[in-house]
Amino acid sequence: MYFDPAVSKKPAPFSFSPFKSMVVPRPIGWISTISEDGVPNLAPFSFFNAIAEDPPMLAFSPNGYHEEGGRKDTLQNITETKEFVYNLVGFDMANQMNATSGPVPHGEDEMVVAGLAAAPCEKVKPPRVRDAAASFECELHQIIDLPAGSKGSPNSLVIGRVIGIHVRDDVITEEGRIDIRKIRPLARLGYMDYSVVDDFFTLDRPPGGGMEQPPPVKSS
Template sequence: MKFDPAREKSPTPHSPFKGLTVPRPIGWLSSVSSEGVENLAPYSQWQNLTFDPPMVMFAANQYPDGRRKDTVINAEETGWFVWNMATWALRDAVNISAMALPPEVSEFDHAGVTRRAADLSAAPMVAESPFHFECKYLSTHRLKGNSTVGTIDVVYATVERIHMDENSLTPDGRVDIAKVRPIARMGYFDYTVVDSTFEMRVPGADSDAQAGLGGEPMGFSAEG
């Protein structure tokens, strides 16, 4: 069974595309407009790009009427947005924050989460989330789709500050995945939760490769 997804209807009742690009980490992004209006929304097309320096991206589809997402506009206008880790404990708040609300209604209030001031960004962080990135806007790349809603803005940013809940780290200073239980998007209406891990090391990898894979700091001296 095969088909051309750009030109043919799926031979299955539901397109398998998003069901195969899994699991997708969730960009639960808070931002604020140039007028001070807050926004909080989840994006399943979110990913890290590189680690030296840390860079991230998210892709936001337009609305059917051609309007661009508030997070994109806010990032472009203010130069900042915040990533908040989406966890199993916060799954309902993440889902509620995806609702299309009037501009005067805050997703923070509607989802029942607490604001916490960021250090660099005017956008608040979700206090209940254990990890946050303060992201400085770099650029937007627009990709035209076959439909209005298929057209996307791909936003790139550098991570300027990382906030960590010390209680969500292991004794050796790693993210305690089993405790935090991040959630991720699957296909259809499905999600998954990450609560177990296993380790594999690349045979024959040199020390630089091992350092990068292991998350060791780059570009710093032993004193720094």
């Protein structure tokens, strides 16, 4: 079948919009910020990903309004402070992540609500989730206003530059790689569904297939 989402987001036979159920899996952007008054905030975002490696850049979309009206605390805090932290969500933190997605009043600390311990960062003021397998300290690069939703709700794209990375020692292998099976990162699917990365396979690229190659060794 074919349909135009501008005409209908869920034409028959769909009972829900299939859009988010087919652009999957999506990493969960568990974003911590802090207000100008020093109040921490932590919230998960399903529209999130890495967008560049050199320099490392991340992007996420804090769409819609806060339940009490106005901009979401995450977007407001980043607008004011120009900083945020991405915390990697492992399977062991699924319930805490879900708790931080709930309707929390303005000015209330979601880390306290979810029973999470905070830890200071090196270069930015927002705290990180202490027990997360990894946390990326980010400075704001740009906020882009996207087209508003069909009911007028705002959509934004926040782009950040990674300026510091914390990695838990126990997820680093002796070969100097990240052991993804120890982290078991969560991914967002459609509806209320999630997935977990606990297995993978490897495909080597064809010769000259776009991987950065080391410079040739010059003979003496």
